[in-house]
Amino acid sequence: MMTTKMVLMWVLGALSMLFGAMLAGNADPAVLGATPTTYYLSLAISFILFLIAGFMWVTVSGAIRDNLG
Numbered sequence: 001m002m003t004t005k006m007v008l009m010w011v012l013g014a015l016s017m018l019f020g021a022m023l024a025g026n027a028d029p030a031v032l033g034a035t036p037t038t039y040y041l042s043l044a045i046s047f048i049l050f051l052i053a054g055f056m057w058v059t060v061s062g063a064i065r066d067n068l069g
Contacts, residue, residue: 012056016050016056017049017050020050024050027042
C-alpha cells in the first residue's frame with residue numbers, strides 16, 4: 001500500500017523530471033546574453049534534476065516492492 005510519503009516522493013520526482021526536461025530543452029548557447037558558463041550551468045542543473053528524479057523513483061519502487069513482498 002502506498003503511503004502519503006511515497007506518493008509525495010513520486011510526484012516530486014515527476015516534477016523534478018519535468019523541470020529538468022524544460023531546462024534542458026530550452027538551453028541554447030546561441031541565445032542573446034547567454035555565456036558559455038551559464039549554458040553549461042543550466043545543463044548541469046538539468047542533469048542534477050534528472051538524477052534527483054531517478055533517485056526518488058527508484059526509492060519509491062523499492063519501498064513498494066518491500067511493502068508488497
